[in-house]
Amino acid sequence: MHALGVFFLLLQAVLALLAASYLYYDWKLGAASVPSSSAAGRAVAALVPPDASSVVDLGSGWGGMALAVARAHPQVKVTGIEYALPPYLFSRLRQFFSPALKNLSFLREDLFGYPLAPVSAVICYMPPEMMERLAPKLARELRPGAVVISNSADWPGRTPEKTVEVPALLLAEKIFIYRIAS
Ligand SMILES: C[S@@+](CC[C@H](N)C(=O)[O-])C[C@H]1O[C@@H](n2cnc3c(N)ncnc32)[C@H](O)[C@@H]1O
Known part of the structure; x- marks a missing residue:
């Protein structure tokens, strides 16, 4: 696998981790981290x-x-x-x-x-x-x-x-x- 492939794999892993942690804290705390305008x-x-x-x-x-x-x-x-x-x-x-x-x-x-x-x-x-x-x-x-x-x-x-x-x-x-x- 060349460098670009590894980069996109890592990017996907980071995004999946962020999405999972967003859902986890929303479920745990009862309030999603939606910012005020x-x-x-x-x-x-x-x-x-x-x-x-x-x-x-x-x-x-x-x-x-x-x-x-x-x-x-x-x-x-x-x-x-x-x-x-x-x-x-x-x-x-x-x-x-x-x-x-x-x-x-x-x-x-x-x-x-x-x-x-x-x-x-x-x-x-x-x-x-x-x-x-x-x-x-x-x-x-x-x-x-x-x-x-x-x-x-x-x-x-x-x-x-x-x-x-x-x-x-x-x-x-x-x-x-x-x-x-x-
Ligand atoms: C809708 S966001 C508001 C963010 C910010 N105040 C703004 O106006 O942009 C509410 C935040 O409260 C946090 N929160 C909910 N329950 C909490 C708790 N028990 N302790 C600390 N933070 C909490 C959530 O993680 C979320 O990020």
């Missing part, structure tokens, strides 16, 4: 309160939304929490190529174990079933005045402080903003 990332960044000191992206995927917030708010500490290995590694790579962003970090952790008490704002893009699982943790741990900015899924049983439509060519996205009552 860049317009939604910018809209979320614009909604972060100016007095926020720390923002956590719960399920940061490939890192786009956390990066958008870190770029827009260099004074805010931004942390992305992601458990699935391929998107986590990719987000670390993006961080490596953005050395100016000293305020951004990514952790490979289960978001359900990450403490939210010190956090000023949570951002997320989750399917509704995951938002339902996440809601009790948000209600229990976030301090009064903290903000939840959720792309697409609402917080069941709560009235948003504000909603924002992000126009798109195919499907408009809706962003929900909630504030923990004092």
Whole structure:
């Protein structure tokens, strides 16, 4: 077999491995690593309160939304929490190529174990079933005045402080903003 044949065989193996791991983590975690659009990332960044000191992206995927917030708010500490290995590694790579962003970090952790008490704002893009699982943790741990900015899924049983439509060519996205009552 010549070199080109070996190259395509390896490429197929890598793609098959990526596809298998994507399906595995989707099945294990209950949320696929589908990224927010860049317009939604910018809209979320614009909604972060100016007095926020720390923002956590719960399920940061490939890192786009956390990066958008870190770029827009260099004074805010931004942390992305992601458990699935391929998107986590990719987000670390993006961080490596953005050395100016000293305020951004990514952790490979289960978001359900990450403490939210010190956090000023949570951002997320989750399917509704995951938002339902996440809601009790948000209600229990976030301090009064903290903000939840959720792309697409609402917080069941709560009235948003504000909603924002992000126009798109195919499907408009809706962003929900909630504030923990004092
Ligand atoms: C729809 S993606 C959103 C990615 C990113 N926030 C964005 O807006 O582009 C949701 C991510 O949450 C991650 N996730 C789901 N459950 C998780 C858990 N228990 N711990 C950490 N990450 C989780 C998934 O792996 C997936 O990458």
